[in-house]
Amino acid sequence: MFKIDKPLPMPTEESAPFWEGTRRGELRAQRCGDCGHLRWPPAATCPICLSSRQEWVRLSGRGKVYSWIVVHKSQHPAFWGDPFNVAIVELDEGPRLHTNLVDVDPSVIRIGLPVEVVFDPQNDEITLPRFKPAA
Amino acid sequence: MDDTRQLSGKAAIAGVGLSRFGRVPGTSAMGFALEASAAAIADAGLAKSEIDGVLVLMPPQMGEQHGWASRVAVHLGLAPAFCSTMDMGGATAIGMMQTAAALVHAGICKAVLCAFGAQTNPQGILPTMFGSQFAIPYGDVGAMPFMAHVGRRQMHEIGITSEQYGAIAVAFRKHASRNPLAQKRDPMTLADHQASRWIVEPLHLLDCCLVTDGGGAIVVTSTERARDLRHGAAKLAGFGQVHSSEIVHPDRHEAGIGGGREAGEQAWRMAGLGPADVDVVQFYDGFTPLVVHSLLVYGFCRPDEVGAFVAGGELEFDRGRLPANTAGGLLSEGHLSGFNHVAEAVRQLRGTSTSQVPDVEVSMVTGYGGAPHEAPPTVAYTVAILTR
Numbered sequence: 001m002f003k004i005d006k007p008l009p010m011p012t013e014e015s016a017p018f019w020e021g022t023r024r025g026e027l028r029a030q031r032c033g034d035c036g037h038l039r040w041p042p043a044a045t046c047p048i049c050l051s052s053r054q055e056w057v058r059l060s061g062r063g064k065v066y067s068w069i070v071v072h073k074s075q076h077p078a079f080w081g082d083p084f085n086v087a088i089v090e091l092d093e094g095p096r097l098h099t100n101l102v103d104v105d106p107s108v109i110r111i112g113l114p115v116e117v118v119f120d121p122q123n124d125e126i127t128l129p130r131f132k133p134a135a
Numbered sequence: 136m137d138d139t140r141q142l143s144g145k146a147a148i149a150g151v152g153l154s155r156f157g158r159v160p161g162t163s164a165m166g167f168a169l170e171a172s173a174a175a176i177a178d179a180g181l182a183k184s185e186i187d188g189v190l191v192l193m194p195p196q197m198g199e200q201h202g203w204a205s206r207v208a209v210h211l212g213l214a215p216a217f218c219s220t221m222d223m224g225g226a227t228a229i230g231m232m233q234t235a236a237a238l239v240h241a242g243i244c245k246a247v248l249c250a251f252g253a254q255t256n257p258q259g260i261l262p263t264m265f266g267s268q269f270a271i272p273y274g275d276v277g278a279m280p281f282m283a284h285v286g287r288r289q290m291h292e293i294g295i296t297s298e299q300y301g302a303i304a305v306a307f308r309k310h311a312s313r314n315p316l317a318q319k320r321d322p323m324t325l326a327d328h329q330a331s332r333w334i335v336e337p338l339h340l341l342d343c344c345l346v347t348d349g350g351g352a353i354v355v356t357s358t359e360r361a362r363d364l365r366h367g368a369a370k371l372a373g374f375g376q377v378h379s380s381e382i383v384h385p386d387r388h389e390a391g392i393g394g395g396r397e398a399g400e401q402a403w404r405m406a407g408l409g410p411a412d413v414d415v416v417q418f419y420d421g422f423t424p425l426v427v428h429s430l431l432v433y434g435f436c437r438p439d440e441v442g443a444f445v446a447g448g449e450l451e452f453d454r455g456r457l458p459a460n461t462a463g464g465l466l467s468e469g470h471l472s473g474f475n476h477v478a479e480a481v482r483q484l485r486g487t488s489t490s491q492v493p494d495v496e497v498s499m500v501t502g503y504g505g506a507p508h509e510a511p512p513t514v515a516y517t518v519a520i521l522t523r
Contacts, residue, residue, distance in 0.1 A: 009268030
Protein backbone atom coordinates (compact mmCIF):
# COMPACT_ATOMS: atom_id res chain seq x y z
CA MET A 1 0.00 0.00 0.00
CA PHE A 2 1.07 3.57 -0.42
CA LYS A 3 -0.35 6.93 0.51
CA ILE A 4 -0.80 9.83 -1.86
CA ASP A 5 -0.64 13.19 -0.13
CA LYS A 6 -3.29 15.77 -0.86
CA PRO A 7 -1.81 18.31 -3.25
CA LEU A 8 -0.90 21.64 -1.66
CA PRO A 9 -0.31 24.96 -3.40
CA MET A 10 3.14 25.83 -4.68
CA PRO A 11 3.15 29.63 -4.39
CA THR A 12 4.27 31.70 -7.34
CA GLU A 13 5.24 35.36 -7.34
CA GLU A 14 1.59 36.25 -8.04
CA SER A 15 0.16 34.14 -5.24
CA ALA A 16 2.86 34.20 -2.54
CA PRO A 17 1.39 37.25 -0.76
CA PHE A 18 -1.96 35.47 -0.55
CA TRP A 19 -0.41 32.44 1.14
CA GLU A 20 1.70 34.65 3.37
CA GLY A 21 -1.56 36.29 4.41
CA THR A 22 -3.34 33.07 5.30
CA ARG A 23 -0.29 31.99 7.30
CA ARG A 24 -0.76 35.16 9.37
CA GLY A 25 -4.52 34.76 9.67
CA GLU A 26 -5.47 37.26 6.96
CA LEU A 27 -7.53 36.72 3.84
CA ARG A 28 -6.18 38.99 1.10
CA ALA A 29 -6.82 39.87 -2.52
CA GLN A 30 -5.17 42.11 -5.07
CA ARG A 31 -6.56 45.51 -5.88
CA CYS A 32 -5.58 47.07 -9.20
CA GLY A 33 -3.29 50.06 -8.71
CA ASP A 34 -4.86 51.83 -11.67
CA CYS A 35 -8.57 51.06 -11.98
CA GLY A 36 -9.12 49.86 -8.41
CA HIS A 37 -10.70 46.54 -9.46
CA LEU A 38 -10.56 43.89 -6.74
CA ARG A 39 -9.49 40.72 -8.53
CA TRP A 40 -9.62 37.00 -7.82
CA PRO A 41 -7.71 34.80 -8.29
CA PRO A 42 -4.28 36.46 -8.05
CA ALA A 43 -2.76 37.28 -11.42
CA ALA A 44 0.01 39.38 -12.95
CA THR A 45 -2.34 41.77 -14.71
CA CYS A 46 -5.77 43.29 -14.17
CA PRO A 47 -8.53 41.59 -16.22
CA ILE A 48 -10.27 44.94 -16.62
CA CYS A 49 -7.49 47.41 -17.57
CA LEU A 50 -4.39 45.15 -18.00
CA SER A 51 -2.38 47.20 -15.54
CA SER A 52 0.32 45.35 -13.59
CA ARG A 53 0.30 47.90 -10.75
CA GLN A 54 -1.39 46.34 -7.75
CA GLU A 55 -1.60 46.26 -3.98
CA TRP A 56 -2.78 43.57 -1.56
CA VAL A 57 -5.76 44.38 0.62
CA ARG A 58 -7.22 42.50 3.57
CA LEU A 59 -10.72 41.11 3.13
CA SER A 60 -13.38 40.65 5.78
CA GLY A 61 -13.39 36.87 5.54
CA ARG A 62 -17.18 36.92 5.60
CA GLY A 63 -19.49 35.78 2.85
CA LYS A 64 -22.23 33.40 1.77
CA VAL A 65 -22.31 29.92 0.23
CA TYR A 66 -22.70 30.35 -3.54
CA SER A 67 -22.59 26.64 -4.41
CA TRP A 68 -21.85 23.39 -2.59
CA ILE A 69 -21.36 19.81 -3.71
CA VAL A 70 -20.49 16.48 -2.12
CA VAL A 71 -17.64 14.58 -3.72
CA HIS A 72 -18.16 10.82 -3.54
CA LYS A 73 -15.77 9.80 -6.30
CA SER A 74 -12.76 12.00 -6.97
CA GLN A 75 -10.58 11.95 -10.04
CA HIS A 76 -7.59 12.36 -7.71
CA PRO A 77 -6.60 9.37 -5.52
CA ALA A 78 -5.59 11.63 -2.62
CA PHE A 79 -9.28 12.45 -2.21
CA TRP A 80 -10.55 8.88 -2.26
CA GLY A 81 -12.37 7.90 0.91
CA ASP A 82 -15.39 9.26 2.70
CA PRO A 83 -17.58 11.79 0.86
CA PHE A 84 -16.67 15.42 1.60
CA ASN A 85 -18.08 18.82 0.74
CA VAL A 86 -16.60 21.40 -1.61
CA ALA A 87 -18.12 24.85 -1.56
CA ILE A 88 -17.80 28.08 -3.45
CA VAL A 89 -18.09 31.02 -1.09
CA GLU A 90 -18.97 34.46 -2.37
CA LEU A 91 -17.19 36.96 -0.14
CA ASP A 92 -18.91 40.16 0.91
CA GLU A 93 -16.34 42.00 -1.27
CA GLY A 94 -17.30 39.95 -4.38
CA PRO A 95 -14.67 37.28 -5.08
CA ARG A 96 -15.80 33.65 -5.15
CA LEU A 97 -13.43 31.15 -3.57
CA HIS A 98 -13.31 27.39 -3.76
CA THR A 99 -13.15 25.99 -0.24
CA ASN A 100 -14.51 23.41 2.17
CA LEU A 101 -17.11 24.04 4.86
CA VAL A 102 -16.00 22.90 8.31
CA ASP A 103 -17.63 22.72 11.73
CA VAL A 104 -20.98 22.43 10.01
CA ASP A 105 -23.93 20.06 10.25
CA PRO A 106 -24.31 18.81 6.63
CA SER A 107 -28.08 19.18 6.87
CA VAL A 108 -27.85 22.97 7.27
CA ILE A 109 -25.65 23.58 4.20
CA ARG A 110 -27.56 25.62 1.64
CA ILE A 111 -26.94 28.32 -0.92
CA GLY A 112 -26.94 31.64 0.90
CA LEU A 113 -25.68 30.28 4.25
CA PRO A 114 -23.63 33.05 5.94
CA VAL A 115 -20.06 31.87 6.60
CA GLU A 116 -16.75 33.16 7.94
CA VAL A 117 -13.18 32.16 7.27
CA VAL A 118 -11.10 29.85 9.47
CA PHE A 119 -7.42 29.23 8.87
CA ASP A 120 -6.27 25.64 8.64
CA PRO A 121 -2.46 25.19 8.72
CA GLN A 122 -1.16 22.33 6.56
CA ASN A 123 2.57 22.85 7.19
CA ASP A 124 4.97 25.71 7.96
CA GLU A 125 4.32 27.38 4.62
CA ILE A 126 0.75 26.68 3.62
CA THR A 127 -2.43 27.52 5.50
CA LEU A 128 -5.69 26.85 3.67
CA PRO A 129 -8.64 29.17 4.23
CA ARG A 130 -11.78 27.18 4.97
CA PHE A 131 -15.18 28.45 6.08
CA LYS A 132 -17.63 27.73 8.90
CA PRO A 133 -21.14 29.02 9.56
CA ALA A 134 -20.99 32.63 10.72
CA ALA A 135 -21.37 33.22 14.43
CA MET B 136 -15.17 40.45 -36.03
CA ASP B 137 -15.62 41.06 -39.72
CA ASP B 138 -18.73 39.90 -41.51
CA THR B 139 -18.68 36.09 -41.56
CA ARG B 140 -21.73 35.78 -43.81
CA GLN B 141 -19.41 35.75 -46.83
CA LEU B 142 -18.06 32.43 -45.49
CA SER B 143 -21.45 30.83 -45.00
CA GLY B 144 -21.77 27.63 -47.00
CA LYS B 145 -18.42 28.10 -48.79
CA ALA B 146 -16.75 25.17 -47.04
CA ALA B 147 -18.23 21.77 -46.29
CA ILE B 148 -17.60 18.51 -44.52
CA ALA B 149 -16.86 15.93 -47.20
CA GLY B 150 -16.04 13.00 -44.97
CA VAL B 151 -16.20 11.79 -41.38
CA GLY B 152 -14.66 8.74 -39.73
CA LEU B 153 -14.53 7.13 -36.32
CA SER B 154 -12.02 4.53 -35.20
CA ARG B 155 -12.99 1.56 -33.08
CA PHE B 156 -14.04 2.96 -29.72
CA GLY B 157 -15.01 1.84 -26.26
CA ARG B 158 -12.76 0.31 -23.65
CA VAL B 159 -10.02 -0.94 -25.96
CA PRO B 160 -6.91 -1.88 -23.95
CA GLY B 161 -3.47 -2.20 -25.48
CA THR B 162 -4.02 0.49 -28.09
CA SER B 163 -2.59 3.94 -28.67
CA ALA B 164 -4.02 7.40 -29.15
CA MET B 165 -1.94 7.83 -32.28
CA GLY B 166 -3.28 4.56 -33.65
CA PHE B 167 -6.87 5.72 -33.14
CA ALA B 168 -6.14 9.08 -34.77
CA LEU B 169 -4.67 7.36 -37.83
CA GLU B 170 -7.47 4.80 -38.04
CA ALA B 171 -10.13 7.54 -37.89
CA SER B 172 -8.24 9.68 -40.40
CA ALA B 173 -8.06 6.87 -42.94
CA ALA B 174 -11.79 6.26 -42.45
CA ALA B 175 -12.64 9.93 -42.95
CA ILE B 176 -10.51 10.22 -46.11
CA ALA B 177 -12.14 7.05 -47.49
CA ASP B 178 -15.60 8.33 -46.55
CA ALA B 179 -14.90 11.55 -48.45
CA GLY B 180 -13.70 9.59 -51.45
CA LEU B 181 -10.77 11.95 -51.76
CA ALA B 182 -7.25 10.98 -52.86
CA LYS B 183 -4.85 11.24 -49.95
CA SER B 184 -2.67 13.53 -52.06
CA GLU B 185 -5.45 16.13 -52.04
CA ILE B 186 -5.21 16.59 -48.24
CA ASP B 187 -2.95 19.60 -47.72
CA GLY B 188 -3.93 20.69 -44.22
CA VAL B 189 -3.84 18.75 -40.92
CA LEU B 190 -5.28 19.83 -37.56
CA VAL B 191 -4.91 17.48 -34.59
CA LEU B 192 -6.23 17.21 -31.04
CA MET B 193 -4.62 14.86 -28.56
CA PRO B 194 -5.53 14.70 -24.87
CA PRO B 195 -3.29 16.74 -22.55
CA GLN B 196 -2.21 13.72 -20.53
CA MET B 197 -0.32 12.42 -23.55
CA GLY B 198 2.82 13.88 -21.98
CA GLU B 199 4.95 14.79 -24.94
CA GLN B 200 2.54 17.32 -26.30
CA HIS B 201 4.29 19.05 -29.14
CA GLY B 202 4.14 18.39 -32.84
CA TRP B 203 1.12 16.10 -32.91
CA ALA B 204 -0.24 17.44 -36.18
CA SER B 205 3.08 17.02 -37.96
CA ARG B 206 3.42 13.52 -36.56
CA VAL B 207 -0.05 12.51 -37.73
CA ALA B 208 0.72 13.99 -41.17
CA VAL B 209 3.98 12.03 -41.42
CA HIS B 210 2.33 8.78 -40.33
CA LEU B 211 -0.36 9.26 -42.97
CA GLY B 212 2.22 10.07 -45.65
CA LEU B 213 0.78 13.51 -46.27
CA ALA B 214 2.67 16.62 -47.36
CA PRO B 215 0.54 19.39 -45.88
CA ALA B 216 0.94 23.09 -46.54
CA PHE B 217 -0.43 23.79 -43.04
CA CYS B 218 -0.32 21.78 -39.80
CA SER B 219 -1.43 22.75 -36.33
CA THR B 220 -2.16 21.04 -33.04
CA MET B 221 -5.25 22.53 -31.40
CA ASP B 222 -6.50 22.30 -27.85
CA MET B 223 -9.90 23.49 -26.71
CA GLY B 224 -10.93 20.16 -25.18
CA GLY B 225 -14.42 19.18 -26.31
CA ALA B 226 -14.81 22.45 -28.21
CA THR B 227 -11.96 21.58 -30.54
CA ALA B 228 -13.70 19.59 -33.30
CA ILE B 229 -15.84 22.57 -34.25
CA GLY B 230 -12.96 25.00 -33.73
CA MET B 231 -10.98 22.92 -36.21
CA MET B 232 -13.84 23.07 -38.72
CA GLN B 233 -13.82 26.87 -38.42
CA THR B 234 -10.06 26.97 -38.90
CA ALA B 235 -10.28 24.59 -41.85
CA ALA B 236 -13.01 26.69 -43.48
CA ALA B 237 -10.84 29.78 -43.11
CA LEU B 238 -7.79 27.99 -44.54
CA VAL B 239 -9.80 26.82 -47.53
CA HIS B 240 -11.38 30.24 -48.02
CA ALA B 241 -7.98 31.95 -47.83
CA GLY B 242 -6.54 29.62 -50.46
CA ILE B 243 -3.92 28.21 -48.09
CA CYS B 244 -5.38 24.69 -48.24
CA LYS B 245 -7.71 22.77 -50.54
CA ALA B 246 -8.71 20.02 -48.11
CA VAL B 247 -8.07 19.85 -44.38
CA LEU B 248 -8.02 16.75 -42.20
CA CYS B 249 -9.13 17.32 -38.58
CA ALA B 250 -8.19 14.38 -36.36
CA PHE B 251 -8.34 13.21 -32.75
CA GLY B 252 -7.25 10.19 -30.72
CA ALA B 253 -7.37 9.23 -27.06
CA GLN B 254 -6.27 6.27 -24.96
CA THR B 255 -7.44 6.27 -21.37
CA ASN B 256 -6.64 2.71 -20.31
CA PRO B 257 -5.27 0.99 -18.37
CA GLN B 258 -5.72 3.23 -15.36
CA GLY B 259 -7.01 6.52 -16.66
CA ILE B 260 -3.63 8.27 -16.68
CA LEU B 261 -3.96 10.86 -13.97
CA PRO B 262 -1.71 13.86 -13.70
CA THR B 263 -0.78 14.32 -10.06
CA MET B 264 -1.83 17.95 -10.05
CA PHE B 265 -3.19 19.58 -13.13
CA GLY B 266 -4.82 22.80 -12.28
CA SER B 267 -5.04 25.45 -9.77
CA GLN B 268 -3.68 26.05 -6.29
CA PHE B 269 -7.00 27.72 -5.47
CA ALA B 270 -9.26 24.76 -6.26
CA ILE B 271 -7.44 21.44 -6.12
CA PRO B 272 -6.31 21.55 -2.46
CA TYR B 273 -9.99 21.52 -1.51
CA GLY B 274 -10.72 18.44 -3.59
CA ASP B 275 -12.33 20.40 -6.44
CA VAL B 276 -10.53 18.41 -9.12
CA GLY B 277 -11.64 18.05 -12.72
CA ALA B 278 -14.83 18.34 -14.67
CA MET B 279 -17.13 16.44 -12.30
CA PRO B 280 -17.06 18.87 -9.34
CA PHE B 281 -17.26 21.77 -11.77
CA MET B 282 -20.36 20.39 -13.45
CA ALA B 283 -21.86 19.53 -10.06
CA HIS B 284 -21.56 23.23 -9.17
CA VAL B 285 -23.26 24.10 -12.48
CA GLY B 286 -26.03 21.64 -11.61
CA ARG B 287 -26.39 23.04 -8.09
CA ARG B 288 -26.76 26.56 -9.47
CA GLN B 289 -29.30 25.42 -12.11
CA MET B 290 -31.34 23.75 -9.38
CA HIS B 291 -31.18 26.95 -7.33
CA GLU B 292 -31.77 29.47 -10.11
CA ILE B 293 -34.28 27.74 -12.38
CA GLY B 294 -35.59 24.88 -10.27
CA ILE B 295 -34.23 22.01 -12.36
CA THR B 296 -34.58 18.61 -10.69
CA SER B 297 -32.44 15.49 -10.75
CA GLU B 298 -35.37 13.66 -12.39
CA GLN B 299 -35.30 16.18 -15.24
CA TYR B 300 -31.57 15.55 -15.69
CA GLY B 301 -32.48 11.88 -15.73
CA ALA B 302 -34.93 12.36 -18.61
CA ILE B 303 -32.02 13.64 -20.72
CA ALA B 304 -29.89 10.59 -19.94
CA VAL B 305 -32.85 8.27 -20.67
CA ALA B 306 -33.53 9.93 -24.05
CA PHE B 307 -29.92 9.65 -25.18
CA ARG B 308 -29.72 6.03 -24.01
CA LYS B 309 -32.82 5.28 -26.09
CA HIS B 310 -30.91 6.59 -29.13
CA ALA B 311 -27.75 4.67 -28.15
CA SER B 312 -29.73 1.44 -27.87
CA ARG B 313 -30.46 1.76 -31.61
CA ASN B 314 -26.81 2.47 -32.48
CA PRO B 315 -24.89 -0.81 -32.82
CA LEU B 316 -21.56 0.95 -32.20
CA ALA B 317 -22.60 2.66 -28.94
CA GLN B 318 -20.74 1.76 -25.76
CA LYS B 319 -23.89 1.62 -23.61
CA ARG B 320 -26.90 0.04 -25.30
CA ASP B 321 -28.87 -1.47 -22.40
CA PRO B 322 -32.16 0.34 -21.91
CA MET B 323 -32.21 2.85 -19.04
CA THR B 324 -35.19 4.03 -17.03
CA LEU B 325 -35.60 7.11 -14.91
CA ALA B 326 -35.53 4.79 -11.87
CA ASP B 327 -32.13 3.45 -13.02
CA HIS B 328 -30.86 7.00 -13.24
CA GLN B 329 -32.14 7.89 -9.77
CA ALA B 330 -30.73 4.69 -8.26
CA SER B 331 -27.28 5.11 -9.79
CA ARG B 332 -24.61 6.03 -7.26
CA TRP B 333 -23.53 9.55 -6.49
CA ILE B 334 -20.40 10.74 -8.23
CA VAL B 335 -20.48 14.32 -7.03
CA GLU B 336 -23.81 15.39 -5.52
CA PRO B 337 -26.08 16.55 -7.07
CA LEU B 338 -24.86 14.40 -10.01
CA HIS B 339 -25.44 10.65 -10.23
CA LEU B 340 -23.26 8.26 -12.21
CA LEU B 341 -25.79 8.36 -15.07
CA ASP B 342 -25.49 12.16 -15.30
CA CYS B 343 -21.86 11.69 -16.37
CA CYS B 344 -20.31 10.84 -19.73
CA LEU B 345 -18.48 7.63 -20.51
CA VAL B 346 -14.75 7.04 -20.56
CA THR B 347 -13.73 6.05 -24.07
CA ASP B 348 -10.65 5.02 -26.01
CA GLY B 349 -10.90 5.92 -29.66
CA GLY B 350 -10.56 8.59 -32.29
CA GLY B 351 -12.44 10.62 -34.84
CA ALA B 352 -11.68 12.61 -37.95
CA ILE B 353 -13.33 15.08 -40.32
CA VAL B 354 -12.38 16.19 -43.83
CA VAL B 355 -13.25 19.79 -44.71
CA THR B 356 -12.95 21.14 -48.23
CA SER B 357 -14.67 23.70 -50.45
CA THR B 358 -18.38 23.13 -51.00
CA GLU B 359 -17.68 23.15 -54.72
CA ARG B 360 -15.19 20.26 -54.41
CA ALA B 361 -17.33 18.37 -51.89
CA ARG B 362 -20.31 18.36 -54.24
CA ASP B 363 -18.37 16.15 -56.66
CA LEU B 364 -17.31 13.69 -53.97
CA ARG B 365 -18.90 10.49 -52.74
CA HIS B 366 -21.46 11.86 -50.27
CA GLY B 367 -21.80 15.43 -51.45
CA ALA B 368 -21.46 18.43 -49.20
CA ALA B 369 -22.52 18.96 -45.59
CA LYS B 370 -22.16 22.71 -45.81
CA LEU B 371 -20.75 24.77 -42.94
CA ALA B 372 -23.51 27.36 -42.97
CA GLY B 373 -22.60 28.94 -39.66
CA PHE B 374 -20.18 28.68 -36.81
CA GLY B 375 -19.15 30.57 -33.70
CA GLN B 376 -17.05 30.34 -30.59
CA VAL B 377 -16.68 32.15 -27.29
CA HIS B 378 -14.34 31.69 -24.35
CA SER B 379 -15.47 32.48 -20.86
CA SER B 380 -15.11 31.68 -17.23
CA GLU B 381 -17.91 30.20 -15.21
CA ILE B 382 -19.15 30.02 -11.66
CA VAL B 383 -16.31 31.73 -9.82
CA HIS B 384 -15.27 34.65 -12.01
CA PRO B 385 -17.07 37.75 -10.75
CA ASP B 386 -15.61 39.91 -13.51
CA ARG B 387 -17.44 38.23 -16.33
CA HIS B 388 -19.91 35.80 -14.82
CA GLU B 389 -23.48 36.79 -15.53
CA ALA B 390 -26.01 36.02 -12.88
CA GLY B 391 -28.37 33.44 -14.31
CA ILE B 392 -27.66 31.11 -17.14
CA GLY B 393 -24.00 31.88 -17.84
CA GLY B 394 -21.74 31.78 -20.87
CA GLY B 395 -21.89 30.51 -24.40
CA ARG B 396 -24.66 32.64 -25.83
CA GLU B 397 -22.37 34.61 -28.16
CA ALA B 398 -21.15 31.44 -29.89
CA GLY B 399 -24.72 30.67 -30.88
CA GLU B 400 -25.43 34.24 -31.94
CA GLN B 401 -22.37 34.25 -34.21
CA ALA B 402 -23.49 31.00 -35.81
CA TRP B 403 -27.11 32.08 -36.26
CA ARG B 404 -26.01 35.39 -37.80
CA MET B 405 -23.55 33.74 -40.18
CA ALA B 406 -26.07 31.11 -41.29
CA GLY B 407 -29.04 33.48 -41.48
CA LEU B 408 -30.94 30.92 -39.37
CA GLY B 409 -32.27 30.60 -35.83
CA PRO B 410 -33.16 27.96 -33.26
CA ALA B 411 -36.60 27.38 -34.82
CA ASP B 412 -34.92 26.24 -38.06
CA VAL B 413 -32.98 23.38 -36.44
CA ASP B 414 -34.18 19.88 -37.42
CA VAL B 415 -31.75 17.93 -35.23
CA VAL B 416 -28.96 18.82 -32.81
CA GLN B 417 -25.97 17.11 -31.21
CA PHE B 418 -25.29 18.88 -27.91
CA TYR B 419 -21.94 18.48 -26.21
CA ASP B 420 -23.20 16.39 -23.30
CA GLY B 421 -20.30 15.74 -20.96
CA PHE B 422 -22.85 15.97 -18.14
CA THR B 423 -26.62 16.37 -18.14
CA PRO B 424 -26.56 19.99 -16.80
CA LEU B 425 -24.64 20.95 -19.92
CA VAL B 426 -27.60 19.95 -22.09
CA VAL B 427 -29.90 22.17 -20.02
CA HIS B 428 -27.36 24.97 -20.30
CA SER B 429 -27.16 24.56 -24.09
CA LEU B 430 -30.96 24.63 -24.47
CA LEU B 431 -30.95 27.97 -22.65
CA VAL B 432 -27.97 29.79 -24.13
CA TYR B 433 -28.57 28.75 -27.75
CA GLY B 434 -32.14 29.99 -27.59
CA PHE B 435 -34.24 26.81 -27.55
CA CYS B 436 -35.92 27.25 -24.18
CA ARG B 437 -36.64 29.86 -21.57
CA PRO B 438 -35.43 29.13 -18.02
CA ASP B 439 -38.99 28.55 -16.81
CA GLU B 440 -39.77 25.96 -19.49
CA VAL B 441 -36.55 23.96 -19.92
CA GLY B 442 -37.30 21.42 -17.17
CA ALA B 443 -40.69 20.48 -18.58
CA PHE B 444 -39.19 20.45 -22.09
CA VAL B 445 -36.61 17.75 -21.31
CA ALA B 446 -38.97 15.80 -19.04
CA GLY B 447 -41.62 15.75 -21.79
CA GLY B 448 -39.48 13.75 -24.22
CA GLU B 449 -38.83 16.70 -26.52
CA LEU B 450 -35.24 15.51 -27.15
CA GLU B 451 -36.32 12.06 -28.39
CA PHE B 452 -35.86 11.39 -32.10
CA ASP B 453 -39.32 9.90 -32.72
CA ARG B 454 -41.57 12.15 -30.65
CA GLY B 455 -39.71 15.31 -29.68
CA ARG B 456 -39.76 18.82 -31.06
CA LEU B 457 -35.95 18.93 -30.92
CA PRO B 458 -34.36 15.51 -31.54
CA ALA B 459 -30.96 15.59 -29.86
CA ASN B 460 -27.89 13.37 -29.57
CA THR B 461 -29.39 10.82 -31.89
CA ALA B 462 -26.39 8.45 -31.73
CA GLY B 463 -26.43 8.48 -27.91
CA GLY B 464 -24.01 11.31 -27.19
CA LEU B 465 -21.08 11.35 -24.81
CA LEU B 466 -23.46 10.01 -22.17
CA SER B 467 -24.19 6.72 -23.95
CA GLU B 468 -22.50 6.44 -27.36
CA GLY B 469 -18.98 7.27 -26.17
CA HIS B 470 -16.68 10.16 -25.38
CA LEU B 471 -14.88 11.00 -28.61
CA SER B 472 -14.55 14.66 -27.63
CA GLY B 473 -17.40 15.64 -29.93
CA PHE B 474 -15.96 14.13 -33.10
CA ASN B 475 -18.75 11.56 -32.82
CA HIS B 476 -21.23 14.46 -32.58
CA VAL B 477 -19.95 15.93 -35.85
CA ALA B 478 -20.12 12.49 -37.48
CA GLU B 479 -23.74 12.06 -36.34
CA ALA B 480 -24.69 15.58 -37.46
CA VAL B 481 -23.37 14.70 -40.92
CA ARG B 482 -25.20 11.32 -40.92
CA GLN B 483 -28.45 13.12 -40.14
CA LEU B 484 -27.96 15.30 -43.24
CA ARG B 485 -27.13 12.26 -45.35
CA GLY B 486 -30.12 10.31 -43.99
CA THR B 487 -27.99 7.50 -42.56
CA SER B 488 -28.46 7.83 -38.78
CA THR B 489 -29.71 4.79 -36.84
CA SER B 490 -32.25 7.20 -35.28
CA GLN B 491 -32.92 9.21 -38.39
CA VAL B 492 -35.04 12.35 -38.28
CA PRO B 493 -37.07 12.79 -41.51
CA ASP B 494 -36.01 15.39 -44.10
CA VAL B 495 -33.16 17.02 -42.18
CA GLU B 496 -32.04 20.29 -43.72
CA VAL B 497 -30.46 22.02 -40.73
CA SER B 498 -28.23 19.94 -38.46
CA MET B 499 -26.62 21.64 -35.47
CA VAL B 500 -23.67 20.53 -33.36
CA THR B 501 -22.12 22.13 -30.28
CA GLY B 502 -18.79 21.80 -28.50
CA TYR B 503 -17.62 22.60 -25.00
CA GLY B 504 -14.26 22.21 -23.36
CA GLY B 505 -11.33 23.74 -21.65
CA ALA B 506 -10.00 23.89 -18.13
CA PRO B 507 -12.79 23.25 -15.62
CA HIS B 508 -10.24 22.54 -12.90
CA GLU B 509 -8.72 26.00 -13.03
CA ALA B 510 -9.71 28.87 -10.80
CA PRO B 511 -11.48 30.45 -12.49
CA PRO B 512 -12.89 27.52 -14.47
CA THR B 513 -12.29 28.47 -18.07
CA VAL B 514 -14.25 27.00 -20.96
CA ALA B 515 -14.66 27.34 -24.71
CA TYR B 516 -18.06 27.08 -26.37
CA THR B 517 -18.32 26.26 -30.08
CA VAL B 518 -21.32 25.94 -32.38
CA ALA B 519 -21.66 24.76 -35.98
CA ILE B 520 -24.73 24.81 -38.22
CA LEU B 521 -24.62 22.29 -41.07
CA THR B 522 -26.96 22.37 -44.06
CA ARG B 523 -27.47 20.37 -47.23
